[in-house]
Amino acid sequence: MAAVTTVKRDDTYKHFWDRYSDRPDIGSMMLNKNADELEESDRFDVLDSLPDVTGKDVVDIGAGIGRFTSVFAEKARHVVSTDFIESFILKNRERNAHFNNITFKVADAIHLELPSSSVDLVFTNWLLMYLSDSETLQFLLNVLRWLRPDGYVKLRESCSQPSTGRSTNVTLHSDANPTSYRFESIYIELVQNLRYRCPEGKIWRLDIQWSCSVPTYIKHFGNWRQVHWLAKKVLAEDQQAPLAYDQYLQLFSHDWQDEQREIDMKLDGERSNWSDSVFNDAILANSAIVPKNSTIISYNPRRLAYHCHINAHLLAERFTCNIWNVETNPYYYRTSLTKSTELKDNRVRFGWNENLALAIKYWGDHEAAFHSFLATELLSTTDEATMDQLPKILNNDSHLLLLEPADNVEQDSLRFKKILEKNFKVVSISEVTEQVHAHIKEYLKNRKEVFFIYTGLIVA
Numbered sequence: 001m002a003a004v005t006t007v008k009r010d011d012t013y014k015h016f017w018d019r020y021s022d023r024p025d026i027g028s029m030m031l032n033k034n035a036d037e038l039e040e041s042d043r044f045d046v047l048d049s050l051p052d053v054t055g056k057d058v059v060d061i062g063a064g065i066g067r068f069t070s071v072f073a074e075k076a077r078h079v080v081s082t083d084f085i086e087s088f089i090l091k092n093r094e095r096n097a098h099f100n101n102i103t104f105k106v107a108d109a110i111h112l113e114l115p116s117s118s119v120d121l122v123f124t125n126w127l128l129m130y131l132s133d134s135e136t137l138q139f140l141l142n143v144l145r146w147l148r149p150d151g152y153v154k155l156r157e158s159c160s161q162p163s164t165g166r167s168t169n170v171t172l173h174s175d176a177n178p179t180s181y182r183f184e185s186i187y188i189e190l191v192q193n194l195r196y197r198c199p200e201g202k203i204w205r206l207d208i209q210w211s212c213s214v215p216t217y218i219k220h221f222g223n224w225r226q227v228h229w230l231a232k233k234v235l236a237e238d239q240q241a242p243l244a245y246d247q248y249l250q251l252f253s254h255d256w257q258d259e260q261r262e263i264d265m266k267l268d269g270e271r272s273n274w275s276d277s278v279f280n281d282a283i284l285a286n287s288a289i290v291p292k293n294s295t296i297i298s299y300n301p302r303r304l305a306y307h308c309h310i311n312a313h314l315l316a317e318r319f320t321c322n323i324w325n326v327e328t329n330p331y332y333y334r335t336s337l338t339k340s341t342e343l344k345d346n347r348v349r350f351g352w353n354e355n356l357a358l359a360i361k362y363w364g365d366h367e368a369a370f371h372s373f374l375a376t377e378l379l380s381t382t383d384e385a386t387m388d389q390l391p392k393i394l395n396n397d398s399h400l401l402l403l404e405p406a407d408n409v410e411q412d413s414l415r416f417k418k419i420l421e422k423n424f425k426v427v428s429i430s431e432v433t434e435q436v437h438a439h440i441k442e443y444l445k446n447r448k449e450v451f452f453i454y455t456g457l458i459v460a
């Protein structure tokens with residue numbers, strides 16, 4: 001059995017929240033003077049896409065006055081509602097006194113004691129940013145222990161900046177704000193890479209089902225960095241032993257942050273990309289691919305290089321369309337949210353999924369139907385079983401526009417056509433290698449980087 005690491009609780013955040021203990025209301029919960037205008041839509045956003053909790057056991061950690069506890073108690077078998085501020089829990093108990101399936105606890109998240117494999121959903125909302133790195137690690141290990149197999153944890157955090165963004169006239173935060181506004185990418189890396197060995201010797205992990213921004217904060221504050229995640233407890237396929245506690249801490253506190261900063265240096269400030277002209281020409285040649293005011297989905301595996309991707313913001317601007325862009329690399333996901341927060345184009349939204357199959361599941365659960373699907377490296381990175389699921393989230397008259405690398409133009413054209421024609425009618429496959437080379441050379445020359453070979457096909 002893995003050794004247990006004891007985390008000494010830092011009282012910094014307790015002192016921070018004690019300032020609001022005499023005001024157990026919605027404003028204190030959201031640290032926002034205009035909380036009454038935001039609360040309902042924010043609560044809807046955060047609860048959206050949660051698994052059904054009917055007859056389930058839920059723990060609401062950092063529950064405050066119970067704005068989410070009330071919703072869970074309506075369906076769950078039992079809810080444990082906890083917070084480390086006593087006045088908040090007293091108000092919570094008062095608000096939810098009509099329920100008989102809630103246990104209220106005054107307890108901090110780190111030293112909360114729950115039986116192993118006793119919970120179906122661990123719910124948090126603005127919690128990890130009030131924990132130190134070591135506490136965050138310990139908490140997520142506890143979550144893995146508390147959850148039953150196939151149980152879920154819901155996380156929501158302010159990443160890189162406060163919830164109100166650069167706006168200071170509505171926040172209740174004081175100048176002495178100890179909050180850790182971490183990169184969204186390092187949360188993803190930690191949750192995805194963490195492993196836990198149970199007493200029976202099996203290795204468990206958390207599999208993130210999806211990540212996206214909270215729409216209420218995009219609408220009101222132009223802030224794409226209010227991010228939430230849903231993760232599921234599953235057996236680790238490889239049963240690889242967990243790393244030592246200090247190794248996880250080194251990755252979380254240093255290594256993953258350093259890697260993100262390197263990517264930021266390459267992509268922050270990017271306004272155009274070498275693939276822009278390729279997609280622009282293809283769409284202009286067939287305007288039905290992206291009609292005005294349509295909603296499309298784009299997919300960016302970025303396996304070849306960081307700059308092999310679709311520029312969602314430019315497409316939205318040029319063709320007056322709405323775009324949901326799927327990233328599969330946590331670091332590029334963060335740079336995409338950085339760009340969104342700077343440009344503030346509400347037509348563009350970004351989500352992170354580990355693979356296309358999970359992105360299709362997310363939108364299938366939402367009964368979405370996109371007008372078109374645009375992608376780079378789709379056919380070279382996606383299995384045929386996933387391709388068979390793609391029509392579930394597309395309109396009957398939808399279009400696919402794909403930019404694909406090809407080792408051999410003639411052979412890959414036939415192979416790609418065979419894959420696609422199981423579900424779609426292939427209109428054309430054109431070689432764009434010469435055009436792509438010219439654009440890549442220009443793009444990399446400006447960045448003083450070495451050119452890489454890309455033999456390309458555009459599939460429509």
